[in-house]
Amino acid sequence: MPTHAYVPHAPGYVDNDGPKIVTSRFPHEDSYTLERYEATGGYDGLRAALAKKPSEVHDDVREATVLGRGGAGFPAGVKWGFMPPGKYPYYLVVNGDESEPGTYKDRLLMERDPHQLIEGCLITCYALGLAQCFLYVRGEMALAQERIAVALNDAYAKGLVGKNILGTDFSVDITLTWGAGAYIVGEETALIESLEGNRGMPRLKPPYFPAAIGLYGQPTIVNNVETLSNLPWLMLNGPSQYKTYGSEDSPGTRMIAVSGHVNRPGVYEIEQGVTTFRDLFYSDNFCQGIREGHELKMFVPGGGSAPWFFPEQLDLPLEARPVGAAGSMLGSGAIMVMDETTDAVKAALRLVRFYARESCGKCTPCREGTTWEERVLQRILDGEGRPSDIDMLLDIADNISPGPYPNAADPSQGLEAVPFPPKQTTICPLGPSSVAPITSTIRRFRHEYEAKITKRDSIPVMAETSEGGS
Amino acid sequence: MSRFSDANLAIADDIISRYPVKKSALIPLLHLAQEQEGYVTDDAMRHIAELTDTTPAEVKGTGSFYEMFKFHPVGAYMVNVCTNLSCQLLGGEELLDHAEKTLGVKAGGTTADGMFTLEDVECIAACTEAPCLQVNYRYKLRISHDEFDEMIADLRAGKAGDIPEHGTLATIRQSIPAGMGAGIVPPEEASEAPVWLARNDSPDGES
Numbered sequence: 043m044p045t046h047a048y049v050p051h052a053p054g055y056v057d058n059d060g061p062k063i064v065t066s067r068f069p070h071e072d073s074y075t076l077e078r079y080e081a082t083g084g085y086d087g088l089r090a091a092l093a094k095k096p097s098e099v100h101d102d103v104r105e106a107t108v109l110g111r112g113g114a115g116f117p118a119g120v121k122w123g124f125m126p127p128g129k130y131p132y133y134l135v136v137n138g139d140e141s142e143p144g145t146y147k148d149r150l151l152m153e154r155d156p157h158q159l160i161e162g163c164l165i166t167c168y169a170l171g172l173a174q175c176f177l178y179v180r181g182e183m184a185l186a187q188e189r190i191a192v193a194l195n196d197a198y199a200k201g202l203v204g205k206n207i208l209g210t211d212f213s214v215d216i217t218l219t220w221g222a223g224a225y226i227v228g229e230e231t232a233l234i235e236s237l238e239g240n241r242g243m244p245r246l247k248p249p250y251f252p253a254a255i256g257l258y259g260q261p262t263i264v265n266n267v268e269t270l271s272n273l274p275w276l277m278l279n280g281p282s283q284y285k286t287y288g289s290e291d292s293p294g295t296r297m298i299a300v301s302g303h304v305n306r307p308g309v310y311e312i313e314q315g316v317t318t319f320r321d322l323f324y325s326d327n328f329c330q331g332i333r334e335g336h337e338l339k340m341f342v343p344g345g346g347s348a349p350w351f352f353p354e355q356l357d358l359p360l361e362a363r364p365v366g367a368a369g370s371m372l373g374s375g376a377i378m379v380m381d382e383t384t385d386a387v388k389a390a391l392r393l394v395r396f397y398a399r400e401s402c403g404k405c406t407p408c409r410e411g412t413t414w415e416e417r418v419l420q421r422i423l424d425g426e427g428r429p430s431d432i433d434m435l436l437d438i439a440d441n442i443s444p445g446p447y448p449n450a451a452d453p454s455q456g457l458e459a460v461p462f463p464p465k466q467t468t469i470c471p472l473g474p475s476s477v478a479p480i481t482s483t484i485r486r487f488r489h490e491y492e493a494k495i496t497k498r499d500s501i502p503v504m505a506e507t508s509e510g511g512s
Numbered sequence: 513m514s515r516f517s518d519a520n521l522a523i524a525d526d527i528i529s530r531y532p533v534k535k536s537a538l539i540p541l542l543h544l545a546q547e548q549e550g551y552v553t554d555d556a557m558r559h560i561a562e563l564t565d566t567t568p569a570e571v572k573g574t575g576s577f578y579e580m581f582k583f584h585p586v587g588a589y590m591v592n593v594c595t596n597l598s599c600q601l602l603g604g605e606e607l608l609d610h611a612e613k614t615l616g617v618k619a620g621g622t623t624a625d626g627m628f629t630l631e632d633v634e635c636i637a638a639c640t641e642a643p644c645l646q647v648n649y650r651y652k653l654r655i656s657h658d659e660f661d662e663m664i665a666d667l668r669a670g671k672a673g674d675i676p677e678h679g680t681l682a683t684i685r686q687s688i689p690a691g692m693g694a695g696i697v698p699p700e701e702a703s704e705a706p707v708w709l710a711r712n713d714s715p716d717g718e719s
Contacts, residue, residue: 146637222578239538
């Protein structure tokens with residue numbers, strides 16, 4: 043008896059038959075209340091953690107290989123180990139500034155199960171000896187801010203956050219903070235800048251991780267909302283149970299948002315590494331196929347920043363290593379599906395325009411390059427394109443991200459995959475991300491570009507008349 | 513007068529108290545100023561600078577980086593239509609065109625009666641529910657052209673439902689009850705190892 047269905051109080055989320063680690067309470071309408079949370083095992087993960095030494099909690103997270111769910115997929119337990127010993131205070135910054143095109147799992151987690159996130163924050167603070175936690179929520183997510191505020195107020199009142207948590211010597215404050223509309227603040231050093239009250243521009247690297255130098259110059263762990271939401275379950279059930287889900291390289295589940303031209307777009311919790319794109323798009327348990335009468339043309343497998351995939355990549359599992367080798371990334375777990383009615387140039391322009399608007403302006407190749415990419419694509423789409431424009435786009439792209447850009451294989455042209463990640467001339471990956479839609483579409487659909495190009499490269503020289511000029 | 517009102521000054525002080533460094537409160541305080549006036553005024557930025565030991569230029573320098581802050585009057589309702597890829601695939605651009613016709617302004621414009629400002633925005637994280645929009649940061653999902661017109665008519669008729677006026681985000685704020693906090697101090701006053709880490713050195717894990 044299939045139970046999978048949309049859940050009216052959590053629009054977009056599909057409750058299906060799969061295992062649930064982070065969305066287990068979503069079917070309850072009141073999942074965001076402390077009452078429901080405590081009735082369903084809430085804060086027992088924290089109790090289990092507090093019964094262990096802090097270092098043992100860190101060991102559990104390391105052993106479970108909890109991969110970061112924000113985009114880069116770096117193991118949280120390893121990241122936690124990068125903090126220099128003894129340089130107190132240490133801070134935790136929770137990245138809830140979800141803004142990647144196509145992505146919206148974190149918003150659901152914050153709106154539907156704020157206590158689970160708070161519990162995950164507390165477990166992290168306990169394990170690492172952190173002085174304070176900052177929960178940074180995207181500015182536009184008013185309901186998420188409200189749900190977290192209420193959850194924190196309730197948790198403080200019951201002694202679950204703050205001084206002497208659950209009657210122990212463990213004390214930590216969690217501060218809810220929120221942004222004001224800037225995609226780049228999702229980059230962890232830009233997030234820290236924003237939290238310090240500055241313009242949200244990424245910091246120079248190295249250091250590559252704020253674990254070395256972060257908030258107020260102190261060691262800082264920046265973790266994604268979904269990553270931390272896994273911890274209460276992990277503490278309660280242990281690493282070996284956690285690893286029964288997913289694959290060896292990518293244990294556990296992750297939340298995937300599939301949007302675009304499928305019959306049942308939605309946010310699904312899936313097992314990592316074992317579910318394939320084909321399963322996700324076509325099976326009854328997930329998206330139930332491409333919309334009626336149409337067929338798959340292409341898809342973005344991991345948020346707007348990922349190089350595009352095509353029908354040949356459908357049988358890849360949703361797992362970082364094979365997807366990376368095939369020329370793209372899983373990123374933030376957002377998949378955008380496009381059928382044959384989609385204009386490749388128009389779709390590429392829309393994503394490029396996003397990067398042009400969101401470039402913070404710090405690095406010249408990105409600030410200038412994304413703007414030019416947008417202008418050239420726009421004129422091609424407007425019927426004002428010149429034959430040299432295709433090479434010009436590739437040249438601008440090469441200035442932001444030199445060398446062969448990651449791309450999927452195209453057997454019909456005898457082209458092999460170029461593995462992820464791209465090289466970059468910029469501090470952060472925003473600029474290189476703008477290249478993905480361009481190279482993906484030019485490589486595959488050059489004819490669509492050529493068909494739109496109507497202008498000549500140069501103005502024809504007028505023959506001189508015998509009477510001479512003026 | 514667009515410095516913080518007495519009630520909002522108390523809220524501002526409470527917000528500042530939750531950060532180890534005052535300047536970190538800058539963005540939330542700019543939101544509070546926008547909540548009070550509908551946009552961020554020069555006087556409000558001067559007041560924020562006083563409260564956070566910064567200069568008005570620093571406040572504006574930070575604020576002007578972020579799209580949500582408006583430094584001039586805008587409509588009572590900010591209508592933000594998403595046209596990013598997921599929405600584009602399912603009619604986001606057509607919805608924006610329709611909104612421009614219904615409201616009689618181009619994206620970026622404000623209606624003559626000061627009721628609505630229309631914006632063409634980037635992904636607002638409701639991609640499976642395309643096309644979608646936010647009115648003062650409250651979602652309208654899978655919205656048809658007719659539903660859009662109804663929504664505008666309702667708002668004009670004063671039927672706003674749960675949508676507050678522009679500037680208000682969460683309607684409930686965080687508040688740490690007296691005596692329940694762990695104690696938020698500047699980083700230089702927190703250079704000792706947290707007490708519970710001593711458990712790592714004891715054989716049974718108890719401290």
